[in-house]
Amino acid sequence: MISIKYFGAVAEATKRPSENLELKSSSLEDVLKELHLKYNLKNIPVKLALNQEIINSTEGVQVKKNDELAVLPPFAGG
Amino acid sequence: MMNWRFYRHLQEVNMERYSKQTNLKEIGLTGQQKLKDAKVLVVGAGGLGCAVLPYLASGGIGTIGVIDGDKVEESNLPRQVLYSEEAVGNYKVKEAAARIHQSNSAVKIAVFDEFLTAKNALEIIADYDLIVDATDALPVRYLINDACVLKEKPFVYASVYKFEGQVSVFNYKGGPTYRCLFDDENQNVQNCEEAGVLGTTVGLIGMLQANEVMKIILGAGEVLSGKLLIYDMLNNSQHNFRFKKNENIKIDAEFFQRKHLSRFQQETGFREAVSEAKILLDVREAHEQPQLDLPNLVQLPLSKLAENAHRLNKDDEIRIFCQSGIRSLKALEILKNKGFSNLKSIKGGVNAFYKEIKNEEKEERVY
Numbered sequence: 001m002i003s004i005k006y007f008g009a010v011a012e013a014t015k016r017p018s019e020n021l022e023l024k025s026s027s028l029e030d031v032l033k034e035l036h037l038k039y040n041l042k043n044i045p046v047k048l049a050l051n052q053e054i055i056n057s058t059e060g061v062q063v064k065k066n067d068e069l070a071v072l073p074p075f076a077g078g
Numbered sequence: 079m080m081n082w083r084f085y086r087h088l089q090e091v092n093m094e095r096y097s098k099q100t101n102l103k104e105i106g107l108t109g110q111q112k113l114k115d116a117k118v119l120v121v122g123a124g125g126l127g128c129a130v131l132p133y134l135a136s137g138g139i140g141t142i143g144v145i146d147g148d149k150v151e152e153s154n155l156p157r158q159v160l161y162s163e164e165a166v167g168n169y170k171v172k173e174a175a176a177r178i179h180q181s182n183s184a185v186k187i188a189v190f191d192e193f194l195t196a197k198n199a200l201e202i203i204a205d206y207d208l209i210v211d212a213t214d215a216l217p218v219r220y221l222i223n224d225a226c227v228l229k230e231k232p233f234v235y236a237s238v239y240k241f242e243g244q245v246s247v248f249n250y251k252g253g254p255t256y257r258c259l260f261d262d263e264n265q266n267v268q269n270c271e272e273a274g275v276l277g278t279t280v281g282l283i284g285m286l287q288a289n290e291v292m293k294i295i296l297g298a299g300e301v302l303s304g305k306l307l308i309y310d311m312l313n314n315s316q317h318n319f320r321f322k323k324n325e326n327i328k329i330d331a332e333f334f335q336r337k338h339l340s341r342f343q344q345e346t347g348f349r350e351a352v353s354e355a356k357i358l359l360d361v362r363e364a365h366e367q368p369q370l371d372l373p374n375l376v377q378l379p380l381s382k383l384a385e386n387a388h389r390l391n392k393d394d395e396i397r398i399f400c401q402s403g404i405r406s407l408k409a410l411e412i413l414k415n416k417g418f419s420n421l422k423s424i425k426g427g428v429n430a431f432y433k434e435i436k437n438e439e440k441e442e443r444v445y
Binding site: 053054073 | 124127211240261308321
């Protein structure tokens with residue numbers, strides 16, 4: 001199980017600020033695919049943070065039990 | 079030459095005035111002098127700017143520049159708390175300058191009643207030590223970012239989405255920049271007017287931003303460099319994320335030219351476009367509203383533009399628009415690659431056009 005936090009427009013699309021996800025695969029790319037499928041996030045540009053560290057590429061990144069993922073979109077208001 | 083007694087008097091006045099903050103060991107008289115010597119440019123006099131500006135001025139920042147081409151609208155008043163009802167229709171920067179001058183007449187205020195553009199950014203930014211990004215649109219954020227990198231200035235960023243806010247400090251002592259965080263600039267993200275916002279949210283986030291400005295100048299505490307702070311007002315939760323400098327991103331003069339100056343030359347306003355162009359090309363999808371009733375209008379959605387380009391005449395002057403001015407730039411590239419040359423993209427798209435019309439109607443009502 002990993003925990004996922006959603007922010008901004010992403011949290012609106014998922015209709016929740018956070019959730020726990022049972023890991024079917026340890027590949028972060030697979031987790032992301034699952035989220036895209038579940039919530040249709042394709043139109044929102046996002047950055048991911050794994051355990052509070054923002055990552056530039058999901059390629060080859062592994063997730064493990066109790067990891068904390070955050071899905072961060074850019075904000076534009078002010 | 080300054081009279082010694084008068085100088086002492088000035089010092090005493092200032093000491094008394096700022097005594098509550100100079101009593102802090104992180105500030106002291108040297109810190110107060112640093113604030114006085116500092117030159118800070120605030121880009122944007124909207125919700126964030128209205129929160130940042132009075133604290134910079136009252137705290138004793140010696141020189142403050144403020145740039146914004148917008149005028150006060152009634153719908154700004156709930157969150158842009160520097161402005162009075164009488165100020166509606168006036169330039170925000172002039173109103174803001176008058177208000178902060180009232181609270182601290184010693185502050186030197188430079189007012190720019192225009193928008194920061196690829197043309198003026200480098201020159202304006204060069205005169206300041208530190209830039210505050212209090213804007214509400216992504217393209218200008220990338221412009222600030224790249225100009226700050228070229229001029230080696232740190233900039234304090236904040237932005238709001240509904241009840242959430244992001245704060246960070248970019249290009250601080252060669253640290254990561256906004257492009258290290260979000261590298262894709264061709265995104266369409268809602269601003270406050272589109273998404274909705276509550277004044278207290280933007281006020282609190284602006285306050286965090288002003289606080290970082292003070293810390294940087296004073297050298298106090300830990301600056302939010304390489305960190306993104308996200309604050310959620312609805313549950314008072316605060317999240318910190320770390321990020322690193324992306325060494326693959328090189329921002330130099332050539333990059334600035336390509337990303338900003340060439341785009342600046344590719345863009346035009348709606349009004350100019352309607353009067354000068356032979357063809358107005360709407361690249362929005364068929365379902366998008368409002369539909370415009372204009373002469374010489376051609377509708378070719380971006381998704382099908384490449385295959386339909388043959389329907390346009392290469393000799394025509396073509397002015398391209400979409401909803402917000404991002405897709406029209408993509409359309410311009412597509413047509414350019416197909417051999418079209420007389421092209422311009424309408425800045426801000428239909429949204430900017432409607433805002434302009436709305437403002438004009440208001441002005442007619444006032445006068």
